[in-house]
Amino acid sequence: MTRTVYVNGEYLPETEAKVSIFDRGFLMADAVYEVTSVLDGKLIDFEGHAVRLKRSLDELDMAEPCTKEELLDIHRKLVELNGIDEGLVYLQVSRGSDGDRDFVFPSADTPPTLVLFTQNKPGLADNPAAKKGAKIISIEDIRWGRRDIKTVQLLYPSMGKMMAKKAGCDDAWLVEDGFVTEGTSNNAYFVKAGKIVTRPLSNNILHGITRKAVMRLAKEAQMEVEERLFTIDEAKAADEAFTTSASAFVMPVVEIDGVALGDGTPGPIARRLREIYLDEARKTAI
Numbered sequence: 001m002t003r004t005v006y007v008n009g010e011y012l013p014e015t016e017a018k019v020s021i022f023d024r025g026f027l028m029a030d031a032v033y034e035v036t037s038v039l040d041g042k043l044i045d046f047e048g049h050a051v052r053l054k055r056s057l058d059e060l061d062m063a064e065p066c067t068k069e070e071l072l073d074i075h076r077k078l079v080e081l082n083g084i085d086e087g088l089v090y091l092q093v094s095r096g097s098d099g100d101r102d103f104v105f106p107s108a109d110t111p112p113t114l115v116l117f118t119q120n121k122p123g124l125a126d127n128p129a130a131k132k133g134a135k136i137i138s139i140e141d142i143r144w145g146r147r148d149i150k151t152v153q154l155l156y157p158s159m160g161k162m163m164a165k166k167a168g169c170d171d172a173w174l175v176e177d178g179f180v181t182e183g184t185s186n187n188a189y190f191v192k193a194g195k196i197v198t199r200p201l202s203n204n205i206l207h208g209i210t211r212k213a214v215m216r217l218a219k220e221a222q223m224e225v226e227e228r229l230f231t232i233d234e235a236k237a238a239d240e241a242f243t244t245s246a247s248a249f250v251m252p253v254v255e256i257d258g259v260a261l262g263d264g265t266p267g268p269i270a271r272r273l274r275e276i277y278l279d280e281a282r283k284t285a286i
């Protein structure tokens with residue numbers, strides 16, 4: 001089915017949507033993005049994504065393409081036009097183009113490029129992969145130093161995912177100076193003796209929208225949460241582990257670098273958090 005997508009104020013069939021070849025998102029990865037989940041035809045944590053988008057734009061001195069209310073309308077309209085019950089809305093804002101390639105930013109009044117499209121993902125919540133759990137490899141984190149800004153510079157994370165696939169695994173965790181930063185496209189956690197451990201927020205990791213919600217829900221459920229640096233060896237010796245992201249929610253991890261965690265199946269805390277998160281997400285979706 002041909003999707004209807006959004007480009008700079010227009011709703012178009014995907015085959016007719018166009019962006020300039022001089023767009024700085026295309027030439028320089030000078031663009032930021034957000035991915036919002038859709039469950040039951042409604043948006044999950046739209047507010048969190050809108051706030052983080054604004055922060056990413058501010059950090060890069062990029063203009064806001066429209067108001068938060070307009071963004072919400074565009075998201076909702078695309079979900080409706082494309083009949084999405086479970087899936088994702090991808091949003092990208094780039095610094096636009098003044099018709100040539102230059103390292104110098106175009107003038108501040110150059111309009112940003114705003115693109116949104118939907119991805120239909122039936123079974124997103126009832127994902128069989130979550131019942132099996134993910135197998136992880138660890139690789140060196142060689143990304144740039146502002147991972148808190150959600151830019152489209154995704155080549156290394158994408159390569160990491162391919163390294164994992166080549167090793168017969170599902171994903172990679174990134175390690176810098178001996179400590180795990182995060183997954184290729186998710187935040188990373190392990191559980192030992194009932195305590196959930198994850199790296200504290202800084203410029204070194206993305207401030208996950210799902211991370212924030214899951215940490216709050218874990219505390220509300222009287223689970224112990226500790227934010228500190230941790231090594232891959234600690235994670236390998238854990239009782240269980242998991243990742244969080246807007247598109248995979250809470251994903252149990254059952255193996256790290258060939259070492260099975262616990263009995264090699266999704267752990268009780270990860271399974272419980274996935275349940276609690278999905279329950280709350282559906283209730284608060286808009």
Ligand code: PLP
Nearest residue numbers: 185186187206208209210245246
């Ligand atoms: N860390 C990285 C590097 C990511 O790319 C993502 C999501 O794309 C996350 C963490 C999880 O963030 P969120 O929960 O907002 O999807």
